[in-house]
Amino acid sequence: MRMRILFEVIPRIISLLILWECMDFLLRYGTQLFKGFETLLLTPSSAIMNILTLVASVVAIATVVTASPLLYVVSLTLLAIAKGSAGTLVSFQSIVGLIAMLVMDHVKSVYREEQMKYVKYRRRVLALISIATLCIGMSMLCIVVATYVTQFIMAMKALGMGVGGNHILSLLFSNPLVQIAIALVLIKLFYRLIVEGFDIVSLFLYPSKRVALNVLTSRRDIDVVISTPLQTLQSVIVSSFVAPPLYAVLYSVVLPLLKEYLPFVSVLESIVIRAVIAITIFILVSLAIKTISVDLLVGNVKRVLIASLTMLIAIYGASVTLTLQKAGDVVYALLNPDIDTLSKLVERVYTGYYLLFFYVLNALLQLVGVAP
Amino acid sequence: MKLSLKLYIYLAIGVALFILSAMFFIWSVGYMEHAMIATSLLSALIGFSLLSGALYMFRLSAYIYGIERGEREEH
Numbered sequence: 001m002r003m004r005i006l007f008e009v010i011p012r013i014i015s016l017l018i019l020w021e022c023m024d025f026l027l028r029y030g031t032q033l034f035k036g037f038e039t040l041l042l043t044p045s046s047a048i049m050n051i052l053t054l055v056a057s058v059v060a061i062a063t064v065v066t067a068s069p070l071l072y073v074v075s076l077t078l079l080a081i082a083k084g085s086a087g088t089l090v091s092f093q094s095i096v097g098l099i100a101m102l103v104m105d106h107v108k109s110v111y112r113e114e115q116m117k118y119v120k121y122r123r124r125v126l127a128l129i130s131i132a133t134l135c136i137g138m139s140m141l142c143i144v145v146a147t148y149v150t151q152f153i154m155a156m157k158a159l160g161m162g163v164g165g166n167h168i169l170s171l172l173f174s175n176p177l178v179q180i181a182i183a184l185v186l187i188k189l190f191y192r193l194i195v196e197g198f199d200i201v202s203l204f205l206y207p208s209k210r211v212a213l214n215v216l217t218s219r220r221d222i223d224v225v226i227s228t229p230l231q232t233l234q235s236v237i238v239s240s241f242v243a244p245p246l247y248a249v250l251y252s253v254v255l256p257l258l259k260e261y262l263p264f265v266s267v268l269e270s271i272v273i274r275a276v277i278a279i280t281i282f283i284l285v286s287l288a289i290k291t292i293s294v295d296l297l298v299g300n301v302k303r304v305l306i307a308s309l310t311m312l313i314a315i316y317g318a319s320v321t322l323t324l325q326k327a328g329d330v331v332y333a334l335l336n337p338d339i340d341t342l343s344k345l346v347e348r349v350y351t352g353y354y355l356l357f358f359y360v361l362n363a364l365l366q367l368v369g370v371a372p
Numbered sequence: 373m374k375l376s377l378k379l380y381i382y383l384a385i386g387v388a389l390f391i392l393s394a395m396f397f398i399w400s401v402g403y404m405e406h407a408m409i410a411t412s413l414l415s416a417l418i419g420f421s422l423l424s425g426a427l428y429m430f431r432l433s434a435y436i437y438g439i440e441r442g443e444r445e446e447h
Contacts, residue, residue: 203434
């Protein structure tokens with residue numbers, strides 16, 4: 001029970017010590033706050049800074065109350081932004097405090113009362129060597145990964161400065177947000193792989209026949225669905241090929257037929273609804289292709305068959321309807337589907353569809369301010 | 373009991389993949405420095421794939437090691 005109290009108290013003390021600056025601000029200006037915000041806003045040059053510091057101090061108090069590492073980081077970040085102009089960024093102590101808080105948070109979640117075990121070494125030299133290996137190995141791992149990510153980001157930064165001629169590219173690569181995003185992706189991938197690596201090391205250190213046989217004989221662990229990277233992009237590319245024919249079938253064949261019986265369908269012909277339906281078909285097709293590509297990997301052929309048959313039946317049915325409108329004979333129409341006319345329609349829709357797409361894209365870019 | 377050859381084969385494949393992945397990671401930084409962005413990102417991706425493949429090989433060899441060593445402990 002005593003240890004549990006320790007885990008609760010130590011993070012609060014650490015955050016209190018490090019974030020005292022924020023709370024000191026609140027204590028000093030707190031009395032003035034009740035009179036109104038005017039006192040804070042009186043000096044316009046530091047108004048934003050004062051508000052940021054105020055928010056940081058409120059978050060700091062929340063950190064001391066909850067002892068959560070996330071709130072600690074948030075308050076430190078706010079403080080760093082508020083004091084950024086003064087040149088004092090995140091201090092060394094606060095980073096050490098963050099590490100301590102994270103360790104405490106983790107130990108608190110895995111610690112179990114009265115189930116302690118000790119590692120016993122028979123020889124002192126062995127203990128020294130193994131602990132040293134662990135420490136040096138961990139530090140080396142951290143240094144190697146951090147060096148790699150830094151090198152990558154630095155190369156990107158240099159590139160962003162180098163390609164002055166290409167505006168979008170230099171905008172993309174000199175943008176700190178893009179750099180942070182890429183660094184986060186790299187770190188997350190490395191983190192997952194390193195966790196996996198530690199798992200494997202523990203398997204080597206404590207070999208157990210039972211665990212190994214359990215894993216190797218269970219189907220659940222072996223039949224893993226591998227999600228290939230960039231699958232969304234792949235499905236978007238394939239659906240940009242598949243979606244226009246469906247749109248052509250809908251608008252050039254089905255809609256005129258429907259209009260004969262239901263006159264109010266002509267509402268669907270307005271440009272806005274056309275665009276909405278075009279985008280909807282595109283999204284639906286890309287979703288379908290995404291699931292189908294997973295099915296292909298797993299070996300679930302039924303859905304693939306149904307999807308391709310649907311596509312074929314749509315094309316065949318549309319061309320049969322086209323012949324039927326001209327000839328009027330059902331058997332003749334079934335035997336001589338007018339694929340030529342349909343392919344001409346589809347061709348027209350390909351250009352029209354992508355003109356619509358580029359129109360929407362251009363409008364979006366103009367809204368954002370990238371395109372002139 | 374002598375450990376079987378299978379373990380060492382998996383280990384060797386794992387080590388080879390690991391070295392390859394490290395090479396691809398280094399190449400990706402080099403490509404980025406020479407303004408070959410897509411090549412750089414692609415080689416980083418290949419590096420990650422090879423690294424996870426290497427780790428899978430290590431895991432398999434760890435299971436084999438576990439089965440063989442675990443047997444010896446029971447006797």
